[in-house]
Amino acid sequence: MTKTALEQPSAAARPSPLSAHLRRLEAESIAIIREVAAEFAHPVMLYSIGKDSGVMLHLAAKAFYPSKLPFPLLHVDTTWKFRDMIRHRDQIAERYGVKLLVYVNEEGLARGVNPIASGSSLHTQVMKTEALKKALDTFGFDAAFGGARRDEEKSRAKERVFSFRAAGHVWDPRNQRPELWRLYNTKIRQGESIRVFPLSNWTELDIWEYTRAENIPVVPLYFAAPRPVVNRGGLLIMRDDDRLPLLPGEAEEIRKVRFRSLGCYPLSAAIESNAETLDDIIAEMRASRTSERQGRLIDTDEAASMEKKKREGYF
Amino acid sequence: MRAATQEIPNASSKSLLRFLTCGSVDDGKSTLIGRLLYDTKLIFDDQLATLEKDSKKHGTTGEEIDFALLVDGLEAEREQGITIDVAYRFFTTDKRSFIVADTPGHEQYTRNMATGASNSDAAVILIDARKGVLTQTKRHSYICALLGIRHVVVAVNKIDLMGHSSQVFERIVEDYLAFAAALGFASITPIPISARYGDNVTVRSANMAWYDGPTLLDWLESVDVDTDLAAKPLRFPVQWVNRPNLDFRGFSGTLVSGAVRPGDKVVVASSAKESRVKRIVTYDGDLAEARAGEAVTLTLEDEIDIARGDVITLSTERPEVTDQFAAHVLWMADEAMLPERQYLMRIGCRYVPARITALKHKVDVNTLQHLAGKTLELNEIGFCNVSTATAVAIDPYVDNRDTGAFILIDRFTNATVGAGMIDFGLRRATNVHRQDLSVNKAARSRIKGHKPAVLWFTGLSGSGKSTIANIIEQKLNARGIHTYMLDGDNLRHGLNRDLGFTDADRVENIRRVGEVAKLFTDAGVVVLCSFISPFRAERRMVRELMAEGEFIEIFVDTPIEECMRRDPKGLYARAKEGKIKNFTGIDSPYEPPEQAEITVHSHHTGAEAAAARILDYLEASSVV
Ligand SMILES: Nc1nc2c(ncn2[C@@H]2O[C@H](COP(=O)(O)OP(=O)(O)OP(=O)(O)O)[C@@H](O)[C@H]2O)c(=O)[nH]1
Ligand SMILES: [Mg+2]
Numbered sequence: 017m018t019k020t021a022l023e024q025p026s027a028a029a030r031p032s033p034l035s036a037h038l039r040r041l042e043a044e045s046i047a048i049i050r051e052v053a054a055e056f057a058h059p060v061m062l063y064s065i066g067k068d069s070g071v072m073l074h075l076a077a078k079a080f081y082p083s084k085l086p087f088p089l090l091h092v093d094t095t096w097k098f099r100d101m102i103r104h105r106d107q108i109a110e111r112y113g114v115k116l117l118v119y120v121n122e123e124g125l126a127r128g129v130n131p132i133a134s135g136s137s138l139h140t141q142v143m144k145t146e147a148l149k150k151a152l153d154t155f156g157f158d159a160a161f162g163g164a165r166r167d168e169e170k171s172r173a174k175e176r177v178f179s180f181r182a183a184g185h186v187w188d189p190r191n192q193r194p195e196l197w198r199l200y201n202t203k204i205r206q207g208e209s210i211r212v213f214p215l216s217n218w219t220e221l222d223i224w225e226y227t228r229a230e231n232i233p234v235v236p237l238y239f240a241a242p243r244p245v246v247n248r249g250g251l252l253i254m255r256d257d258d259r260l261p262l263l264p265g266e267a268e269e270i271r272k273v274r275f276r277s278l279g280c281y282p283l284s285a286a287i288e289s290n291a292e293t294l295d296d297i298i299a300e301m302r303a304s305r306t307s308e309r310q311g312r313l314i315d316t317d318e319a320a321s322m323e324k325k326k327r328e329g330y331f
Numbered sequence: 332m333r334a335a336t337q338e339i340p341n342a343s344s345k346s347l348l349r350f351l352t353c354g355s356v357d358d359g360k361s362t363l364i365g366r367l368l369y370d371t372k373l374i375f376d377d378q379l380a381t382l383e384k385d386s387k388k389h390g391t392t393g394e395e396i397d398f399a400l401l402v403d404g405l406e407a408e409r410e411q412g413i414t415i416d417v418a419y420r421f422f423t424t425d426k427r428s429f430i431v432a433d434t435p436g437h438e439q440y441t442r443n444m445a446t447g448a449s450n451s452d453a454a455v456i457l458i459d460a461r462k463g464v465l466t467q468t469k470r471h472s473y474i475c476a477l478l479g480i481r482h483v484v485v486a487v488n489k490i491d492l493m494g495h496s497s498q499v500f501e502r503i504v505e506d507y508l509a510f511a512a513a514l515g516f517a518s519i520t521p522i523p524i525s526a527r528y529g530d531n532v533t534v535r536s537a538n539m540a541w542y543d544g545p546t547l548l549d550w551l552e553s554v555d556v557d558t559d560l561a562a563k564p565l566r567f568p569v570q571w572v573n574r575p576n577l578d579f580r581g582f583s584g585t586l587v588s589g590a591v592r593p594g595d596k597v598v599v600a601s602s603a604k605e606s607r608v609k610r611i612v613t614y615d616g617d618l619a620e621a622r623a624g625e626a627v628t629l630t631l632e633d634e635i636d637i638a639r640g641d642v643i644t645l646s647t648e649r650p651e652v653t654d655q656f657a658a659h660v661l662w663m664a665d666e667a668m669l670p671e672r673q674y675l676m677r678i679g680c681r682y683v684p685a686r687i688t689a690l691k692h693k694v695d696v697n698t699l700q701h702l703a704g705k706t707l708e709l710n711e712i713g714f715c716n717v718s719t720a721t722a723v724a725i726d727p728y729v730d731n732r733d734t735g736a737f738i739l740i741d742r743f744t745n746a747t748v749g750a751g752m753i754d755f756g757l758r759r760a761t762n763v764h765r766q767d768l769s770v771n772k773a774a775r776s777r778i779k780g781h782k783p784a785v786l787w788f789t790g791l792s793g794s795g796k797s798t799i800a801n802i803i804e805q806k807l808n809a810r811g812i813h814t815y816m817l818d819g820d821n822l823r824h825g826l827n828r829d830l831g832f833t834d835a836d837r838v839e840n841i842r843r844v845g846e847v848a849k850l851f852t853d854a855g856v857v858v859l860c861s862f863i864s865p866f867r868a869e870r871r872m873v874r875e876l877m878a879e880g881e882f883i884e885i886f887v888d889t890p891i892e893e894c895m896r897r898d899p900k901g902l903y904a905r906a907k908e909g910k911i912k913n914f915t916g917i918d919s920p921y922e923p924p925e926q927a928e929i930t931v932h933s934h935h936t937g938a939e940a941a942a943a944r945i946l947d948y949l950e951a952s953s954v955v
Contacts, residue, residue: 036346042626050570050583080571081612169404172404174416190416192416196446196449196750198450201745217421307375307377
């Protein structure tokens, strides 16, 4: 080791506890993230505040060190996120020293679209998909990172790492560019864009093990705590504020719950759990017999709904 | 500080195997993956419930669970009961982690199979026991071999439908081995299976006591595919130049092979510039060594010119740097590969214009015989000579998948149209140590991949010059050729605003057009000029401004009667009424060319045919 190296301490000089498996995943993701910075004029990283976004942001910080992130974060806010999530978002932007853009589809808001009265489908369509497309167009982004993983859902398992979007952000799953080796085709024309998925090959368990190993901050809602919930059709919905009306016969009760996946609070079901630490979460996951998307109300609306949404431009 | 090689024992420090399933349509590839996921307990209860529901709706298996639906995740796939695009799934056992690519059997989707194979270390080639070895079995086997897969399983599937017969199995295996001997796999392991019922997939089949080899999972858990990439020569393609401030200039990238330590003497492959590694920087601290697969940032002792796409290597283990090499190319587009057409090549982190200069032969996937051919159609494989606009660092694909592979991109649509594997360099580039750094016409032309030229359209007003020129410009543009159109419309309104239509002004008009066209040719562009340009002398003057062979005079020979009949802008009518003075063909002469390179009669042939003739000429004289 040369002397110079020792004189220049880096951000976190500490032994890495990463397994070979996680190091492999980390290196692959870093390469993907760098590729975008090198090839695109206006990239952006979608930041959804969840555990996957947390890992993705952390990987980006590693990819460019000692430089700062050469692109901003974008959060598409539906105005129905858990309050804990918004707090976490603002702290994280601060901690990583990144520029954070928040976009709300004001038009949808003005039309009164919301998950309770409009239903999850329309709400997602207007406040997430439409909002996202508008945000990308408004800022003129030509590449957008998303934290989706192939193990989440079967149409995601079919998507490329560099996923081409024609003008209008549509995905044509039957006509994807062949993606051989690590030779990503980054070429696009005016109006077209690329969605990039650096976490494609990670599993939910990888995400948690990496979060633990790297000490990445996560929203407290992932940890079990007594919380006010209502039991609606077998799903435990947390009343994060009083916009969620109680239906006849429903009562709010305090239960010890946590979330496996976070979205709009009326659309994310909690699970009963005692997992209070990352170790607990990982142990619980290993024993679990259900998938993380089970608590997502929007996915069960109709068969193949994820693919349909993705074709329309959803992440 | 951590040593790069140090490994903390952990539940997931298991090795990783990337493999694919391939073979002909309906041989049971997706069913097999679904079965593997199911038997290794990777399917959650809610997913299983969905699967049961889906099987009733889309299933191809009657009342039973259709495991293929676990992987065929697209609507179109479920409706048609086939796989269209590759699905990546992950599973782990106590011994290993797996990334499996389930690829489509349909010939139409071969490129998606190749996508899955390009990142795999092993292949499970399925054969339907009822059908035996088919063309697709052979095609996929050949592609696997070409893409560097060394170990394969031949899974003779649906053996349940053939009474679990050992004779059926043995006959198919014999057929397969007869074909595959020429492919050079390091190992071929035949296994009789039933994907649907799980025989010999994860557990030994009670129906086939005669079989004493491994189950598929046994094989997957134990096959040794490790190539020690770190022991190979250092290849570090620079991905991104890391420049947070004036005091730090690092080169970020992933070591695709080899290892590097601070103090090592390194060299930039294409420029032969040398320096030493100063630091290996990562977010987690500097490293004492970086090895293949690690994503790091290198800083060097000296300020040498390095950009994205350069390859850093050790002085002692340089790759070949060349602008011509031989390669196998798999064609993946509906539009055929045309020799001499310019494509954009991506190799490592570099994009470079490239042409296939010769198709040496095509490969018949059935017999592996060499066939003569001029073009490569969709899904065809050929052995080609490739020429790049600038020299690139290469290794033979068998030595290094990362520096020996490339893709070809259509310059107009940006589609990925070809995948290539380099066999060997054809000549060492002579310009590696080039001293003369000034950029001249030849250098500008070289990176465009075509010669400059002036296409000079002359003829009467209304003869169709612009119409033909427009068609040609569109076609050239679609082929990635850099063009510019000069005509009255864009010059008369600006540069030549001060000129009228007297003879003197006409001459000055053409002189200026000629000078502008000359600048464009100096920039390496194909310039299309549509001007009546009635006088021979001025046309000769322009011709003489250009280099030999660069000026191509195209006479659009439309009779004046026809032009007057067309009269698209009503000019002839006004000229005849005397409202326009000095109008060519009315009260000002037109001197037809005596030695035009091309004369077209578009009033007979139509503009498209005229344009086609001109394009033929450009090809024949190798301008494009
Ligand atoms: N009897 C029997 N049927 C099988 C077996 N394996 C697959 N099948 C059936 O064969 C049909 C085709 O199976 P798939 O898994 O979709 O075939 P595939 O090879 O993935 O097809 P493509 O991806 O479209 O090329 C389905 O109806 C399966 O249920 C088997 O071992 N025995
Ligand atoms: Mg299939």
